[in-house]
Amino acid sequence: YPTEDDYLLTDSGMAQRILTSPLVLLLAALTVLAVVAERSLLGGGPLGGGALMPAWGGAGSLWQEYLQGFHPIGVGSTAAAPPYLVVVAALATVLGGKPWLAVDVILLACVPLAGLTAYLAARRVTQVAVIRVWAAASYALLPIAIGAVAGGRLAAAAVFALLPLIALVAGRMLTQPRRRARRAAWATGLMLAVGAAFVPLLWVIALAAALIAALVVRRSRAGLLVNLAIAVLVPPVLL
Secondary structure (H helix, E strand, O other), rough: OOOOOHHHHHHHHHHHHHHHHHHHHHHHHHHHHHHHHHHHHOOOOOOOEEEEOOOOOOOHHHHHHHHHOOOOOOOEEEEOOOOHHHHHHHHHOOOOHHHHHHHHHHHOOOHHHHHHHHHHHHHOOOHHHHHHHHHHHHHOOOOHHHHHHHHHHHHHHHHHHHHHHHHHHHHHHHHHOOHHHHHHHHHHHHHHHHHHHOOOOHHHHHHHHHHHHHHHHOOOOHHHHHHHHHHHHHHHHHH
């Protein structure tokens, strides 16, 4: 029968594997660098500075702002609310109804999340851990990411962290067997919808890429045209 010492040795070995994991070390280093780069936004309260407005109120007020047809601002407006409000409102609801915490997660975690998603995407390309870490760190530390976070540009930070995941599921849509490719198409459309809620131009780029893919490889993949249609039609339907 295993003794208590055996369990301690097993737990110690597992902890050592976790702490020496390339992904864990990468995320720890990126988190430290992100805190240094984002120090101008940290003031002990709701984040503010640059293009970022401090998030006040609760998740309910964000849902109301997104759903109501008339906005009592100034003389009033019937313009549609920004679509990214629904993403922030949903995240704030999950985080206990705190919009400021949702903004913190999106902005402050942008660089580590970008490293994580880039690492997952690189794993589809190579099994060499050093190359995966190098590729993920290079992507996460691009000047556009550091500039977006330091400038408080929430939309750019969110899309930057999402791009590797969008590329990952889109690649599966083009390479996996038919049933898995169909699931990947729905996942691609959902992630594009989230990204386009922050930066609508992302959908335009995806539409152009889908048209090119349809012209180039439509005959080599059964069901590809349907999958591409799903990927590009889901975002405007959801938004």
